[in-house]
Amino acid sequence: MTTRQSRASRPEGCICVNCGDTVEGRANTRHRGPDIAWFAHCHPCAALVAEQVQPLGLLPGGGVDVYQCRSCGSLRVCRTGWRTRCHICLDERSAGLSLAAGARLLARLPDEPGLADRVRRFAGLADPEPVSIRAAAEFQAAIALGEELDRRRRDGWADLAGDVHGLPWYGERQAPFSHGTWGLHLRCDSWQRLRDRSCAQCPPEPEDRTFAALRDTPYLLYLVRHRGLLKFGVGGASRVRQHLRAGAQLVEVVEGRHADVIEAEAVLKRQKRAAGEPLRWWRTRRMPESFGAGTEVVRNGVRIRLGDYLRDGIDVTSRFTSAPGTTRDNAR
Ligand SMILES: [Zn+2]
Ligand SMILES: [Zn+2]
Ligand SMILES: [Zn+2]
Known part of the structure; x- marks a missing residue:
């Protein structure tokens, strides 16, 4: 975003955020990308x-879009x-300050084996393999993104997408x-900007609560199946x-x-992204609406x-x- 908004007056405006090289002039000119x-x-x-991200054409109005x-x-x-x-994704040119958050996380890993285990899992590494500073930085970015989106999460909404200034x-x-x-x-089934609690088109539901109000309560990680597809997610019991x-x-x-x-x-x-190729359209076409996009x-x-x-x-x-009408699916 921004072709014009970068603050050339600020010192970091003269440095490439990704590699630290000096850039000069206005954006998209000879000495600055x-x-x-x-x-x-x-x-x-x-x-x-x-070519890293592609527009999905999901949002109404055309002024903004969701990129994947x-x-x-x-x-x-x-x-x-x-x-x-x-x-989340950095690249082979990412260096210097752009990896500092990764360096801080990496320094914690020897004392926090549980955290080290999660970072390895995130990066798809086996146990003895060293975690790279880039993988640590990407893990940190993924957690920061998850926390930012979680603040806006609420019952009845899916596929939250945002824009966190400073990531990756x-x-x-x-x-x-x-x-x-x-x-x-x-x-x-409509995409909307989340401004307050309720949908602009639907009547309010008394049981809708923002998850900001639930931050200190236990939270659920769930896995459900429908017609040969698995969906994981987080939320409360109502989700x-x-x-x-x-x-x-x-x-x-x-x-x-x-x-x-x-x-x-x-x-x-x-991990699931690394595990399988993207789903074809005919697999997602018959998903229940609760699966979102x-x-x-x-x-x-x-x-x-x-x-x-x-x-x-x-x-x-x-x-x-235990509720009537639901069955545990044991056939994993
Ligand atoms: Zn650069
Ligand atoms: Zn990515
Ligand atoms: Zn609605």
Whole structure:
């Protein structure tokens, strides 16, 4: 985003955010590449990510769009015609300050084996393999993105997509402005900018609560199945029940601390992307509406055990299988 907004007056406006090389002049001129995702880039770094994300054409109005990373599948909102890049993926030119958040995380790993295990899982590394600083930085970015989106998560909405200023490089948000957080309201199947609690088109539901109000309550990581597809996600009990009402079968539900569940989701998203090729349209066409646009959906053959992602979590699957009309699906 931004071709014009980069603040050339600020010192970092003269440095490529990705590699640290000095750039000169206005954006997209001879000695400076186009600005991307709010930050100045050199030409070689800009060229590396020119095809990294693709517009999905999901949002009404045409002013902004949801872009999907071709590599990891994560979503980012940007103004149509502006340039953006993945919130998470760095590249072989990423260096210096753009990896500092990764270096800080890496320094913690020797003392925090559980965290090291999760970063390895995220990066698809076997146990003795060293974690690269880039993988650590990408993990940090994925967690930061998950926390940002979680603040806006609420019952009845799926596929939240936002725009976190400062990612993928800084490991946390750097400035409050963004192209907004958007989501799919499941009941009316419409994409909307999330401004307050309710859908602009539907009457309010008394049971709708923002998850900001639920931050300190236990949170659920769930896995459900429908017609040969698996869908994982996070949320409260009502989210799980919504899938069951839509005809999905329950596979597993694990309860954990809020932050742990968000982290587990970030790892799962990364891993499932690596595990299988993208779903073809005919597989997603008959998904129940509660599955949303299918960004957290994988083929049935992909083996997922939620307990592996949420080690301190409690299996609460039976809480949902005791209700009449629901059956636990054991055929993993
Ligand atoms: Zn550069
Ligand atoms: Zn990516
Ligand atoms: Zn609605």
